[in-house]
Amino acid sequence: MSQFVEALLLQSGYNAALVTIGAALLGLVAGGAGTFIFLRKRALVSDAAAHATLPGVCLAFMAMVAFGGDGRSLTGLIVGATLSAGLGLYLVEWIARSTRLPEDAAIGAVLSVFFGFGIVLLTFIQTMTAGRQAGLEGFLLGSTAGMLFGEAVTIAVAGCAAALALFVMIRPMTLVSFDPEFAATTGIDVRLTDLAMMALALVVTVVGLKIVGLVLIVALLIIPPATARFWTERVDHLVLIAGAAGGCAGYVGAALSAAIAQMPTGPIIVLTSFALFALSLLFAPSRGVAASLYRHRSFEIRVHRRQGLLAMARGEAIYDHFTLRVLRRAGLMRADGVATAKGLEAADKALRDEARWEIARQTHDEEAAVGRYDGLTPIEDVFTVDEIAMIDRRLRERTGGAH
Amino acid sequence: MGTEFVQLSLMPMLIGVLAAVACALPGNFLLLRRQALIGDAISHVVLPGIVVGFLVTGSITAWPMMIGAAFAAVLSVVLIEAIKRLGRIEAGAAMGVVFTSMFAGGVVLLEQSDTSSVHLDVEHALYGNMESLIWLAADGWGSLIDWAALREMPSQAPRLAVVLVLVAAFVFTFWKELKISTFDEGYALSLGIPALALGFALVVVTAIAAVAAFDAVGSIIVIAMFICPPAAARLMTDDLWVQVAWSVGFAVLSAVLGYLLAGYGPLLAGFDHAVSAAGGIATVSGLILAAACLVGPKRKRVGVVREG
Amino acid sequence: MIQAGVRALRRGAGLLWLARARSQPSTGAGALDACPLAISGLSVSYGEKPAIFSVDVEFPSGSLIAIVGPNGAGKSTLLKAALGIIPKLSGRVEVFGKSIDDARGNVAYVPQRASVDWDFPARVIDVVMMGLYRTMALFALFGSAERQRAMACLERVGMADFADRQIGQLSGGQQQRVFLARALAQDADLYLLDEPLAGVDAATERAIMDVLKGLREEGRTVVCVHHDLATVRDYFDQIVFVNVRKIASGPVEDVFTDENLQKTYGGRLAATHIDKLRVAAE
Numbered sequence: 004m005s006q007f008v009e010a011l012l013l014q015s016g017y018n019a020a021l022v023t024i025g026a027a028l029l030g031l032v033a034g035g036a037g038t039f040i041f042l043r044k045r046a047l048v049s050d051a052a053a054h055a056t057l058p059g060v061c062l063a064f065m066a067m068v069a070f071g072g073d074g075r076s077l078t079g080l081i082v083g084a085t086l087s088a089g090l091g092l093y094l095v096e097w098i099a100r101s102t103r104l105p106e107d108a109a110i111g112a113v114l115s116v117f118f119g120f121g122i123v124l125l126t127f128i129q130t131m132t133a134g135r136q137a138g139l140e141g142f143l144l145g146s147t148a149g150m151l152f153g154e155a156v157t158i159a160v161a162g163c164a165a166a167l168a169l170f171v172m173i174r175p176m177t178l179v180s181f182d183p184e185f186a187a188t189t190g191i192d193v194r195l196t197d198l199a200m201m202a203l204a205l206v207v208t209v210v211g212l213k214i215v216g217l218v219l220i221v222a223l224l225i226i227p228p229a230t231a232r233f234w235t236e237r238v239d240h241l242v243l244i245a246g247a248a249g250g251c252a253g254y255v256g257a258a259l260s261a262a263i264a265q266m267p268t269g270p271i272i273v274l275t276s277f278a279l280f281a282l283s284l285l286f287a288p289s290r291g292v293a294a295s296l297y298r299h300r301s302f303e304i305r306v307h308r309r310q311g312l313l314a315m316a317r318g319e320a321i322y323d324h325f326t327l328r329v330l331r332r333a334g335l336m337r338a339d340g341v342a343t344a345k346g347l348e349a350a351d352k353a354l355r356d357e358a359r360w361e362i363a364r365q366t367h368d369e370e371a372a373v374g375r376y377d378g379l380t381p382i383e384d385v386f387t388v389d390e391i392a393m394i395d396r397r398l399r400e401r402t403g404g405a406h
Numbered sequence: 407m408g409t410e411f412v413q414l415s416l417m418p419m420l421i422g423v424l425a426a427v428a429c430a431l432p433g434n435f436l437l438l439r440r441q442a443l444i445g446d447a448i449s450h451v452v453l454p455g456i457v458v459g460f461l462v463t464g465s466i467t468a469w470p471m472m473i474g475a476a477f478a479a480v481l482s483v484v485l486i487e488a489i490k491r492l493g494r495i496e497a498g499a500a501m502g503v504v505f506t507s508m509f510a511g512g513v514v515l516l517e518q519s520d521t522s523s524v525h526l527d528v529e530h531a532l533y534g535n536m537e538s539l540i541w542l543a544a545d546g547w548g549s550l551i552d553w554a555a556l557r558e559m560p561s562q563a564p565r566l567a568v569v570l571v572l573v574a575a576f577v578f579t580f581w582k583e584l585k586i587s588t589f590d591e592g593y594a595l596s597l598g599i600p601a602l603a604l605g606f607a608l609v610v611v612t613a614i615a616a617v618a619a620f621d622a623v624g625s626i627i628v629i630a631m632f633i634c635p636p637a638a639a640r641l642m643t644d645d646l647w648v649q650v651a652w653s654v655g656f657a658v659l660s661a662v663l664g665y666l667l668a669g670y671g672p673l674l675a676g677f678d679h680a681v682s683a684a685g686g687i688a689t690v691s692g693l694i695l696a697a698a699c700l701v702g703p704k705r706k707r708v709g710v711v712r713e714g
Numbered sequence: 715m716i717q718a719g720v721r722a723l724r725r726g727a728g729l730l731w732l733a734r735a736r737s738q739p740s741t742g743a744g745a746l747d748a749c750p751l752a753i754s755g756l757s758v759s760y761g762e763k764p765a766i767f768s769v770d771v772e773f774p775s776g777s778l779i780a781i782v783g784p785n786g787a788g789k790s791t792l793l794k795a796a797l798g799i800i801p802k803l804s805g806r807v808e809v810f811g812k813s814i815d816d817a818r819g820n821v822a823y824v825p826q827r828a829s830v831d832w833d834f835p836a837r838v839i840d841v842v843m844m845g846l847y848r849t850m851a852l853f854a855l856f857g858s859a860e861r862q863r864a865m866a867c868l869e870r871v872g873m874a875d876f877a878d879r880q881i882g883q884l885s886g887g888q889q890q891r892v893f894l895a896r897a898l899a900q901d902a903d904l905y906l907l908d909e910p911l912a913g914v915d916a917a918t919e920r921a922i923m924d925v926l927k928g929l930r931e932e933g934r935t936v937v938c939v940h941h942d943l944a945t946v947r948d949y950f951d952q953i954v955f956v957n958v959r960k961i962a963s964g965p966v967e968d969v970f971t972d973e974n975l976q977k978t979y980g981g982r983l984a985a986t987h988i989d990k991l992r993v994a995a996e
Contacts, residue, residue: 046502101699112633112634127672218626226507229495267513295492310757376959640835708882
């Protein structure tokens with residue numbers, strides 16, 4: 004526990020502190036960039052890109068060794084990863100555009116084939132340079148344990164740069180995610196902005212390879228925006244909340260992993276992120292599960308209550324058990340099925356409102372008002388007291404005329 | 407040569423073929439239902455299932471682990487649906503949330519528990535270990551009819567054979583139902599076909615295939631087997647039967663060619679060691695798909711043909 | 715989610731349907747005495763707004779019936795709920811006096827053309843043979859007997875020459891005819907069609923109406939979700955106005971009035987419709 008607190012306070016070594024800060028920055032940028040990916044429904048495309056980094060990492064390693072380097076330069080590996088992820092993205096787009104295969108199949112094919120080919124190369128490297136094992140396996144699930152100082156600095160710097168890029172592009176990206184057509188009319192190049200979004204996601208992916216690993220990095224792009232979605236309906240708030248959730252998960256996750264032996268960094272960051280998501284899913288005020296279930300139940304009760312009252316007013320028999328239960332619970336009906344005084348009054352009101360609606364629908368032009376004749380909306384919500392009085396006058400005229 | 411081949415290569419190849427075909431069969435319907443990535447999600451969550459199965463029973467036998475994995479697969483599908491509907495989150499993102507989190511959970515569990523006595527580690531979970539599936543009891547082709555030797559074959563082979571029979575029985579028994587409900591779910595329901603239950607059964611069958619194949623080829627390469635052969639087959643024909651037949655052919659070809667290339671390719675090229683056979687299979691299936699994308703006779707979406 | 719699960723379980727219950735779905739004898743003339751489709755107190759919601767609320771309606775036997783109403787008024791929802799394809803919040807549906815699950819052999823449904831992916835690997839004849847599903851045993855595959863029956867249906871809609879065409883190559887009108895042929899293959903006494911005339915060419919519209927009128931002559935009941943008010947008088951005997959609630963229903967000559975149009979479409983919207991109808995009439 005104390006180790007965890009130490010790690011949280013960045014007291015467990017210089018490298019660990021750098022990694023923790025880097026992870027927090029990475030989470031922040033991933034959450035922000037991921038929001039746009041999420042809104043543009045490209046979540047799993049970035050998973051294909053992440054898996055597609057593996058052959059690039061391996062080929063970059065082999066190339067660097069072939070040219071006499073030691074092959075482990077993080078910058079070199081990142082360049083290789085970017086190139087092959089870019090190729091993967093291009094192929095997904097090409098397959099979906101120029102063949103009849105749907106995009107999801109293209110994503111799955113690119114993801115698994117690039118990964119499979121990467122594994123071929125990885126096993127080749129393992130046998131080729133047994134003595135100089137580059138620890139490339141660490142890119143699969145992230146490994147910060149034996150990280151060099153230079154690598155930690157690279158990650159922290161790249162995290163800062165990506166955060167800066169996100170900050171600069173946040174406005175056009177927000178506009179494009181919210182309403183691409185409108186964005187185009189304000190002079191924003193939608194295609195370019197889309198490309199910039201994918202590029203930012205790609206940067207997050209390759210920077211995150213060393214910390215989170217290519218199998219799970221996509222979680223950082225997906226989970227924080229999905230978490231934030233429960234708390235707001237506004238795009239700008241979404242970006243901020245997602246960034247905060249991602250940064251928080253990165254920070255806490257990295258600290259946890261520094262404090263506990265044998266705890267891989269990537270998975271623990273993902274789990275921390277998921278914990279935030281699960282809490283939001285269950286308990287968020289308006290979109291959360293608890294709130295939705297409550298609302299759905301009360302909606303069902305309203306429908307049955309209303310239908311029951313109308314049936315009562317028209318003297319029709321009610322067979323639906325749930326309707327009967329709702330009416331009894333509300334004190335509108337006695338246990339033996341006879342309407343109470345309160346029930347009769349409510350039934351009268353229901354029938355009167357039906358008649359009022361009928362008048363209203365003929366006299367009022369506004370589609371918006373008439374469109375709310377759905378059986379549940381109280382007429383008082385749609386029309387003013389004066390309007391209802393006028394409707395009632397017409398109602399009397401009509402019934403009067405009929406007599 | 408014969409003896410060595412039977413001892414070292416026959417079983418991995420056979421297991422690769424069985425796994426590839428068992429995955430390709432349901433893969434055809436997943437592809438047409440726009441659910442190709444369900445295979446992706448399921449194959450990721452097999453890992454936590456296996457780890458939990460091991461932790462609960464403390465046993466390294468295959469069946470508890472398989473049951474755990476199948477349970478995890480079903481759980482993941484239920485969770486994805488729940489998040490999609492209750493949270494009103496788009497399908498891709500819901501899937502991404504669930505399978506990454508469950509996979510992460512599996513890795514953490516694995517690292518934190520003592521599994522050193524078991525051949526269970528993260529690398530194997532990701533890309534399998536086909537090369538270890540050797541059949542030392544065999545001393546040549548004759549062993550295929552020698553009961554004593556057959557009993558010593560890697561247990562994955564008979565297990566995958568059983569799974570393949572099960573998968574094939576499901577697909578062919580419910581062929582009409584699967585076809586109708588995949589094409590037009592509303593119409594299938596109006597005919598009285600329980601399309602939702604059938605869709606769920608398809609997912610369960612997919613999970614069973616994924617779990618059985620996982621053992622041999624690891625979780626990510628299973629995805630290639632679900633998607634690549636059916637996708638390539640779709641580009642060859644406009645007939646469902648023919649498509650399924652092509653996909654089986656492509657699956658067998660990927661498994662055999664992929665294994666041979668990974669096992670013997672590097673040796674022929676003058677290197678000392680073979681490379682990952684599972685990776686080789688995925689790579690070959692990808693090359694087949696690439697070829698189909700470039701020259702497959704039905705690769706294009708057909709437009710409306712105007713009548714003269 | 716939970717609802718869907720329960721639904722799936724209920725439908726799947728013990729795979730009993732397998733035993734029941736087969737060999738449903740055609741209900742025969744006796745059953746036709748019962749109302750083909752009687753709906754009472756039917757409410758359905760997507761989320762927290764009713765799509766249809768407390769609808770009571772009976773569709774009379776041997777007639778051609780239009781369901782009309784504005785976009786999003788719940789017309790398709792009414793059909794789907796009647797067929798049990800989507801769950802209902804409350805209410806009862808009776809088909810020939812039975813529950814829909816017991817009457818499926820006698821009901822044919824034509825969904826909206828746009829609701830399926832026409833890039834599916836199938837030929838025209840394959841789609842039409844789907845309509846014969848309930849006459850077939852579990853393992854049976856579609857064979858030459860089925861092909862012959864399906865060809866006869868394709869001939870009725872004038873599509874016999876297209877039997878072996880890939881369905882992706884069809885025009886919109888041809889797709890609609892194929893869907894109709896598939897329903898004809900079911901040889902039902904009640905036909906429920908969702909927008910069968912939407913976006914089809916004039917020739918297809920005539921062909922489809924000829925077939926539907928033919929079905930009526932044979933004493934069958936045909937219900938269409940319909941969007942074109944100008945053709946209601948020519949095509950249909952009965953009309954049901956729907957806008958979340960049932961507004962009115964009955965014979966076209968009695969019920970197709972300006973007042974009901976106004977109630978269904980709201981003041982201004984109805985006015986434009988009514989003007990258009992006048993112009994069309996002149």
